[in-house]
Amino acid sequence: MSNPADVPAPSPSATGGPAAEPLGVALFGLGTVGGGVAERLLRHPQTLTAGRPLSLKHAVVRDVAKNRGIDLPAGVLHDDMRRAVDDPAVAIGVELIGGIPQAFELCRDLLRAGKHVVTANKALICERGPELFALAAEHGRMIRYEAAVAGGVPIVAGLTESLAANRITGIRAILNGTSNFLLSRMADTGASYADALAEAQKRGYAEADPSMDVDGTDAAQKLVILSRLAFGAEVTFADVSMGGIDVLDAEDLSFAEELGCAVKLLAVAKRTERGLELSVRPTLVRRTDAVANINGPMNVVAVRGDLVGDAWFAGPGAGREPTASAVLADLLSIAAARPPFRPRQPDSPLRPVPADELFSRFYLRFRVVDRPHVFAALADILGSSGISLASIIQHAGPEADDNADPSVVSVVVMTHRTSGARLRAAAERWAKLESLRGEPVVMLVAD
Amino acid sequence: MSNPADVPAPSPSATGGPAAEPLGVALFGLGTVGGGVAERLLRHPQTLTAGRPLSLKHAVVRDVAKNRGIDLPAGVLHDDMRRAVDDPAVAIGVELIGGIPQAFELCRDLLRAGKHVVTANKALICERGPELFALAAEHGRMIRYEAAVAGGVPIVAGLTESLAANRITGIRAILNGTSNFLLSRMADTGASYADALAEAQKRGYAEADPSMDVDGTDAAQKLVILSRLAFGAEVTFADVSMGGIDVLDAEDLSFAEELGCAVKLLAVAKRTERGLELSVRPTLVRRTDAVANINGPMNVVAVRGDLVGDAWFAGPGAGREPTASAVLADLLSIAAARPPFRPRQPDSPLRPVPADELFSRFYLRFRVVDRPHVFAALADILGSSGISLASIIQHAGPEADDNADPSVVSVVVMTHRTSGARLRAAAERWAKLESLRGEPVVMLVAD
Known part of the structure; x- marks a missing residue:
C-alpha cells in the first residue's frame, strides 16, 4: 500500500534553507558560454535560489594565460582537468569543451567519480548520449543537457x-x-x-x-x-x-x-x-x-x-547569455535535487523510415538552356518516373538574339505528393540532360 | 564542505523502477478537466512513466447519479469528500471543484492530512495562494498549479x-x-x-x-x-x-x-x-x-x-485535454519527487504602480454628432488635460441632409505617450460633452 510520506517534500537543503551548504561546480571550458555561466555564478548568486547554493570551484582551460575578461577567485582558473574531476568538493561538472572524443572522456570520468554532469554539447549527446546515460544510471548520477538543443529555449x-x-x-x-x-x-x-x-x-x-x-x-x-x-x-x-x-x-x-x-x-x-x-x-x-x-x-x-x-x-537558439540560461537551469535542477523524468518508451519499436520512403510534395528548380523541347524532356523524365506535376513557373527570359547562344532560364516544378525513391530515380535521369546547367534545387513543401 | 552524495540521484522509486509502488490519487470534481485526467490515469497508465505509477483511488463528485461517460473501477466514484481526504492510501489530492471558499477548505484539509495538492483553480491561487503556500510549507507538502495559467502551455x-x-x-x-x-x-x-x-x-x-x-x-x-x-x-x-x-x-x-x-x-x-x-x-x-x-x-x-x-x-489555453496535460504533468512531477523551485525574491520590494501612473500611448474612439466645432471641443479637452495628439482618423460620414438630424460619426484619436491620470481627467471632462454618443473606447497601444 502506498504511503504519502514516501514522496519526499522539499527538504530544507533542497529548497535552499539556511542549513544548505553550497554545491561545488567545476566548469570545463571558459569560452563564450562558459564565461557567461561563470559570470552569473560569481556575480549574481542571489538570483540562483533553487535548492542549495552553487559555488564555482574550478574553471579548467587549456591556456590559463589567455585574457577572458572575467575576474575569477584565486585558485579557480587552472589547466589540470584531473584535479577538478577528483576534487571531493565538486558535485557537478559542466562540460563546455566541445568536440566528441575528449568531451566523452571527461563526462565519463566525471560520472565515474560520482559527479553529476551538465553539458551543452549536441554532437556528444547525439553521437554518444546513450552510452553516457547508461553510465549515469550505473553510477546513480544525473546528466542534463538543456543547452544542447535550441539554446535558451527550454x-x-x-x-x-x-x-x-x-x-x-x-x-x-x-x-x-x-x-x-x-x-x-x-x-x-x-x-x-x-x-x-x-x-x-x-x-x-x-x-x-x-x-x-x-x-x-x-x-x-x-x-x-x-x-x-x-x-x-x-x-x-x-x-x-x-x-x-x-x-x-x-x-x-x-x-x-x-x-x-x-x-x-x-x-x-x-x-x-x-x-x-x-x-x-x-x-x-x-x-x-x-x-x-x-x-x-x-x-x-x-x-x-x-x-x-x-x-x-x-x-x-544560441548566444552567450541564452545558452548560459539553459546551463544554469540544469545546474539549478541538480541543486534542487530534481530528478529528471524517465525517458518515454515506445508502444512498439519505432523504425526510422528510410529517405526513399519519405513522401512529400517537392519544389524542383532547374536551370536549363532556353530552347525548344527542353521542358518536354524534363516533363517526360518526371512523368515516366511516376511523379505528377502540380504546377510550373517559368518567367520569360531575355529575348533571344538569333546570333547569340540561347540564354539560360529557371524553371520551377511543383510536384504532387511522391516518394523519395521516385525523386531519386528521376534525379539520376535528369542529371544526364545535356541542356541542364548546374545542380537542380530540391526542397520539400510542408503540408 | 559539500559532499556530492548529498544531492540524491534518482532513486529506483523516483524513476519508476520495478520496486515502485503506486501513489494514490484522489480527484475532487469530475467535470470536463477531471474527466480528461481520470481517463488518462485509467486508460494509458503506461504513458505516465515519471517516477512511481499513479493509481486513481477516489473520484469525488456532488452527484454520483450523473452520467459522465467514464467507466470507473468499483468504489472509486462517491460523494464523500472527507473519506477521500482521510484515506491513508491517498498521497495526492487534485482540486477541480472550482470556486474559492470550498476549494480553499479542501486544499487546506488535504495539506493538513499530509497530502500533496494539484489544482487548476486560477481564482483560488490568485486570491488565496499565499495562504496555501504557507500551509504547504508548514506541512512539508507540495502544491502545484501548472493548469491554472494558460491551460496546456507549461x-x-x-x-x-x-x-x-x-x-x-x-x-x-x-x-x-x-x-x-x-x-x-x-x-x-x-x-x-x-x-x-x-x-x-x-x-x-x-x-x-x-x-x-x-x-x-x-x-x-x-x-x-x-x-x-x-x-x-x-x-x-x-x-x-x-x-x-x-x-x-x-x-x-x-x-x-x-x-x-x-x-x-x-x-x-x-x-x-x-x-x-x-x-x-x-x-x-x-x-x-x-x-x-x-x-x-x-x-x-x-x-x-x-x-x-x-x-x-x-x-x-483551455479545453479538456490540454488542461488535463498540465494537471498530469503536476501529478508526474510529484510522483517523480521533483521538488518545485523556491520562488524568486525581489532585490528590493516591488511596488505595483497605480493605474494613474501607468504611461502609454492610447487609442481613443469617440462617436460624436457630426456638426461644426465638435472635434474642436474634444481636442480642447485633450489638449488642456496635457494629452498631445499623434494622429486622427475620421472617415467622411453620409452626406448630411439639411432637413435631417446631423449624423453620428466615429473619430479615432491616437495620443502620444501620456499617463493614466491625465486620461482619467480628460475622460471626466469628455463625459459631459453634449455631442458625445455612447461610451468612448479606450485601448492601449503597445510599444
Whole structure:
C-alpha cells in the first residue's frame, strides 16, 4: 500500500534553507558560454535560489594565460582537468569543451567519480548520449543537457517534463539560428547566399566555417536528441534525411514568395504508419503558418501531443547569455535535487523510415538552356518516373538574339505528393540532360 | 564542505523502477478537466512513466447519479469528500471543484492530512495562494498549479524552473482564449461583438456567461499568479489595471487594421523605475509583432529575462485535454519527487504602480454628432488635460441632409505617450460633452 510520506517534500537543503551548504561546480571550458555561466555564478548568486547554493570551484582551460575578461577567485582558473574531476568538493561538472572524443572522456570520468554532469554539447549527446546515460544510471548520477538543443529555449524540459503525459505524434522545428538568419536575410533583401553569409558573419550569427550550420548537420543532431526524448526511439544521425540551405539562390526565395511561402530549414520528426519520419531540409512553408514567421536567429519547436494539441516553444537558439540560461537551469535542477523524468518508451519499436520512403510534395528548380523541347524532356523524365506535376513557373527570359547562344532560364516544378525513391530515380535521369546547367534545387513543401 | 552524495540521484522509486509502488490519487470534481485526467490515469497508465505509477483511488463528485461517460473501477466514484481526504492510501489530492471558499477548505484539509495538492483553480491561487503556500510549507507538502495559467502551455514550469537563472524584466501575454477567439473572429469577418460571441458559444470557446473571460478578470487573475512567480512580488488582483473587450465594436477592429495593428487582450507585467506595471487591456499590437499573429483560442506568454532575452511559450489555453496535460504533468512531477523551485525574491520590494501612473500611448474612439466645432471641443479637452495628439482618423460620414438630424460619426484619436491620470481627467471632462454618443473606447497601444 502506498504511503504519502514516501514522496519526499522539499527538504530544507533542497529548497535552499539556511542549513544548505553550497554545491561545488567545476566548469570545463571558459569560452563564450562558459564565461557567461561563470559570470552569473560569481556575480549574481542571489538570483540562483533553487535548492542549495552553487559555488564555482574550478574553471579548467587549456591556456590559463589567455585574457577572458572575467575576474575569477584565486585558485579557480587552472589547466589540470584531473584535479577538478577528483576534487571531493565538486558535485557537478559542466562540460563546455566541445568536440566528441575528449568531451566523452571527461563526462565519463566525471560520472565515474560520482559527479553529476551538465553539458551543452549536441554532437556528444547525439553521437554518444546513450552510452553516457547508461553510465549515469550505473553510477546513480544525473546528466542534463538543456543547452544542447535550441539554446535558451527550454525544450528538453518541455518535452520530458511539462508534456510528460502526452503521447507525442510530431515535432516541427527550426533548430539552426544561422540558417534561419540567412534565409530571412535573403528573403528580405534579395541578397545572394554569399552576401547574406558575409553579413551573418559580421553580425556574429555565423561562424568563420559555417558548414555544419548550413548543411543541416547541426539541426539533424538536435533532431536526433529531441526524437529520442519525444518518441523513446533509438535513432541515430544516419536516420535523418538531410539537406542544407547552402545550395539555394536568391531566386529560390523569390519563387517561394511568389508561391505564398517562406523557406525554412525545417526539422521534422513524425510518427507515421511506416515508422518515424526524420528530415532536415529546406522547406516551403505557407506564410499563414506561424513557423513561417519565426525570423532571424530565432529557434522554434512546435510539439504535437495527443493531449496538449500543439505546444510551441520559441526563443534565441544560441548566444552567450541564452545558452548560459539553459546551463544554469540544469545546474539549478541538480541543486534542487530534481530528478529528471524517465525517458518515454515506445508502444512498439519505432523504425526510422528510410529517405526513399519519405513522401512529400517537392519544389524542383532547374536551370536549363532556353530552347525548344527542353521542358518536354524534363516533363517526360518526371512523368515516366511516376511523379505528377502540380504546377510550373517559368518567367520569360531575355529575348533571344538569333546570333547569340540561347540564354539560360529557371524553371520551377511543383510536384504532387511522391516518394523519395521516385525523386531519386528521376534525379539520376535528369542529371544526364545535356541542356541542364548546374545542380537542380530540391526542397520539400510542408503540408 | 559539500559532499556530492548529498544531492540524491534518482532513486529506483523516483524513476519508476520495478520496486515502485503506486501513489494514490484522489480527484475532487469530475467535470470536463477531471474527466480528461481520470481517463488518462485509467486508460494509458503506461504513458505516465515519471517516477512511481499513479493509481486513481477516489473520484469525488456532488452527484454520483450523473452520467459522465467514464467507466470507473468499483468504489472509486462517491460523494464523500472527507473519506477521500482521510484515506491513508491517498498521497495526492487534485482540486477541480472550482470556486474559492470550498476549494480553499479542501486544499487546506488535504495539506493538513499530509497530502500533496494539484489544482487548476486560477481564482483560488490568485486570491488565496499565499495562504496555501504557507500551509504547504508548514506541512512539508507540495502544491502545484501548472493548469491554472494558460491551460496546456507549461508557463509555470517555464518561469520557475527553466528560466530560474534569469532576472525577469517583463511578461507580455495573451491569457484568455475566449477573448482572443472573439477578437480574431471580429477582425477576420467584420462580425459584431454579439455575433462573434454567439459563434464562440456555439463552438465551445465561450461559456454561457462569458463575463469573467471578456471583462479581463480571468486574464488578470492569471497575470497575478505569473507576476508572483516571475518577480517574487506581493501583488493582488486589485493591483492590475483592467479593461475588457466587451466594449469594442467591429469598427474598432477595422480602425486597428487601418493602423497596421491587431487588437489583443494583452496582459502585461513590467519592471520599471516606478515599480511593477500590471495591466490587462485591449491593446493595439503592430502586425509585425509575433504576438499579433497568435489567433483563435490560443494563449501565448512571452517572457523577457536578462539572460534568455525573449522566450515564448504558446499553445491551447483551455479545453479538456490540454488542461488535463498540465494537471498530469503536476501529478508526474510529484510522483517523480521533483521538488518545485523556491520562488524568486525581489532585490528590493516591488511596488505595483497605480493605474494613474501607468504611461502609454492610447487609442481613443469617440462617436460624436457630426456638426461644426465638435472635434474642436474634444481636442480642447485633450489638449488642456496635457494629452498631445499623434494622429486622427475620421472617415467622411453620409452626406448630411439639411432637413435631417446631423449624423453620428466615429473619430479615432491616437495620443502620444501620456499617463493614466491625465486620461482619467480628460475622460471626466469628455463625459459631459453634449455631442458625445455612447461610451468612448479606450485601448492601449503597445510599444
